[in-house]
Amino acid sequence: MAAKKVVLITGGTAGIGKHTALHLHARGHRVIATGRNEKAMAELRALGIETVALDVTSAESIRSAKDAIDRTTDGHGVDVLVNNAGYGLFGPVEMLSDADVRAQFDTNVFGLLAVTRAFVPQMRARGAGRVINVSSVGGRMVFPLGGVYHATKYAVEALSDALRMELRQFGIRVSVIEPGYIKTEFTATTMGLLRKYEAEGSPYARAMAVAGKADEAIGPLAVGPESVARAIEHAAMSRWPRARYVAPFYNALGPVMLALLPRWLTDWAFRRVAGLDAGAPSVAPRLPAQAA
Numbered sequence: 001m002a003a004k005k006v007v008l009i010t011g012g013t014a015g016i017g018k019h020t021a022l023h024l025h026a027r028g029h030r031v032i033a034t035g036r037n038e039k040a041m042a043e044l045r046a047l048g049i050e051t052v053a054l055d056v057t058s059a060e061s062i063r064s065a066k067d068a069i070d071r072t073t074d075g076h077g078v079d080v081l082v083n084n085a086g087y088g089l090f091g092p093v094e095m096l097s098d099a100d101v102r103a104q105f106d107t108n109v110f111g112l113l114a115v116t117r118a119f120v121p122q123m124r125a126r127g128a129g130r131v132i133n134v135s136s137v138g139g140r141m142v143f144p145l146g147g148v149y150h151a152t153k154y155a156v157e158a159l160s161d162a163l164r165m166e167l168r169q170f171g172i173r174v175s176v177i178e179p180g181y182i183k184t185e186f187t188a189t190t191m192g193l194l195r196k197y198e199a200e201g202s203p204y205a206r207a208m209a210v211a212g213k214a215d216e217a218i219g220p221l222a223v224g225p226e227s228v229a230r231a232i233e234h235a236a237m238s239r240w241p242r243a244r245y246v247a248p249f250y251n252a253l254g255p256v257m258l259a260l261l262p263r264w265l266t267d268w269a270f271r272r273v274a275g276l277d278a279g280a281p282s283v284a285p286r287l288p289a290q291a292a
Ligand SMILES: NC(=O)c1ccc[n+]([C@@H]2O[C@H](COP(=O)([O-])OP(=O)(O)OC[C@H]3O[C@@H](n4cnc5c(N)ncnc54)[C@H](OP(=O)(O)O)[C@@H]3O)[C@@H](O)[C@H]2O)c1
Pocket: 010, 011, 012, 013, 014, 015, 016, 017, 034, 035, 036, 037, 054, 055, 056, 057, 084, 085, 086, 087, 088, 107, 111, 134, 135, 136, 137, 138, 178, 179, 180, 181, 182, 183, 184, 185, 186, 187, 189
């Protein structure tokens, strides 16, 4: 086994983060699972996992988590930072409220950035460390009604690419994890948010109805978080961490097919599946100002 590492996981109280915490703890690493849910953290503590309160959207919370970790690690900080906290805001791009869009970026992008900036300086001073950002296969391909969520994950991919090149000179390795459809609390949270936008008479009513049933339709394809935890372990501990890990690996097929097939064809297929085609005019009506 690789030498014991101090691993901080954001969003360590559920789903992928919690499973990764248990996985790395079982392998003897010192895991600090962070999050907002005190009850979930108490359960983790009962299993011998350290916890620290950390809301990634709060500068104050990040500061006090860092202070607490400095105290318990004698100023060492963390060897591995897993930026995992996140959720999915889905709904028509046109309809989502500014507040919801900003909240989505606050957690998935600005939170990840702020936590990274808090913990990287100690890694840089030591000349060693790992930053692992949990993106998504949706960081390389876009489904209708997922525009804002995908935008956050595309942002995570871009930030990770820059960080990977900038931090390598200081001995810090940066990897991106791209999960496919994983059985966690993610879908329940997404569906809860989606419901806010199911207004009667919405021009997107058909697509919203399809999205509302997405879990029934494709839920059986979801797999447990084990492959994601193993990918994170490899990125954290391997001598040769990869820039990107798709988990499970077969989800890599989606972005590859999108790159190979003509865009009109994949757009058509996605519109059909998402309920954005049938019943809608295939060509947008011309506005009077555009008419010849
Ligand atoms: N599940 C999938 O199919 C899938 C696919 C691709 C990518 N991902 C990505 O995987 C990551 C983990 O998601 P998951 O599937 O494990 O979902 P999950 O079961 O809902 O877990 C999400 C975790 O993030 C935490 N979190 C949310 N906002 C936070 C905040 N402001 N501060 C701190 N923690 C916060 C949640 O804590 P609370 O309980 O306090 O909200 C929870 O612990 C996310 O970045 C997600 O985008 C998931």
